[in-house]
Amino acid sequence: MRVLVTGTAGFIGFHLARRLLADGHEVVGIDALTDYYDVDLKRARRDRLLAHPAFSDHVVRLEDGDAVMAIARAAAPDAIAHLAAQAGVRHSLNDPRAYLDANVVGTFNVMEAARDQRVGHLLVASSSSVYGGGKDTPFRETARADHPLSIYAATKKAGEELTHAYSHLWALPTTVARFFTVYGPWGRPDMALSLFVDAILRGRPITVYGHGDMERDFTYVDDLVEALVRLLAAPPELGRPLEGVGDSLSPTAPWRVVNIGPGHPIRLGDFVAAIERALGQAATQDLQPIQPGESRVTFANADLLEALTGFRPGTPLDEGVTAFCDWRRHYYGEV
């Protein structure tokens, strides 16, 4: 297959592209290398992908609809995996417009290209944050998710809705995948794991929100990519829901939403303990209240994912955290 992947210099897009290349596919990437976090890290990921002969990319903003259309026309992809986004819940309170631009206008431009190309399958990254403060755990894809707590979540939900309308109008097979806190090597420097490891190694206190009682359904990046690759091979078909699992297949479009998470939420305090074990160093914790826009708990029901793909994320937290710490030492030359 030839797959157009947006966000290839990003944490997850990089891993997905690497896996697709390893599986023998051709990958055309789009990534604007935005400066939301360390651009050198994005360049380093990109350089690794560019070393592969079946990878090419375009440093372009998704907001540039003409450019996105031209790239899609030249690539004529069999499938599109749309992962580029302005990520981060906290930052969305400071710079909401960046989220509207990248996640709504950007997704619209990707959909226009998908429609033009009549791609066989469109995979769109969404987020557990669309469940907002949902108390009915574990979160099922069929549960209402229309009370977002942050601008980030609202724009990811808006992107989901846009893809549904396109899928309905132009019969575009579309899978929206809701990711649950993804972590692992090459991870984002703005996320807790990176921030915590950095502070602990420098002997600084770590800021732990929600007094350590928040829970996250941490998903190891290789598990996430495995799920994505399997989902890519299972495009939704209108009128053919899976029986017995509460399929989220739309009644009016070849469109479904699928959680990707282990269904095993971990208290932030226990997450910190796993990092301490991996580093062999104790953390000094500065316990703070939960931040505006954050959900207290994320908890995936992964039954639909398992029914569709035969797979459920299962990498043990200690293993994943150790892999991140090993990568980090190596990457920053601290070995």
Ligand SMILES: NC(=O)c1ccc[n+]([C@@H]2O[C@H](COP(=O)([O-])OP(=O)(O)OC[C@H]3O[C@@H](n4cnc5c(N)ncnc54)[C@H](O)[C@@H]3O)[C@@H](O)[C@H]2O)c1
């Ligand atoms: N990492 C997680 O825990 C997590 C959880 C839920 C959902 N997600 C979703 O997964 C996807 C990938 O996230 P990630 O963690 O790899 O984030 P990331 O920030 O590492 O990657 C996103 C990439 O998109 C690029 N990008 C941003 N805005 C762009 C624009 N307007 N035009 C072109 N490129 C642009 C960035 O340069 C970046 O390389 C996103 O859609 C995100 O919302 C991630």
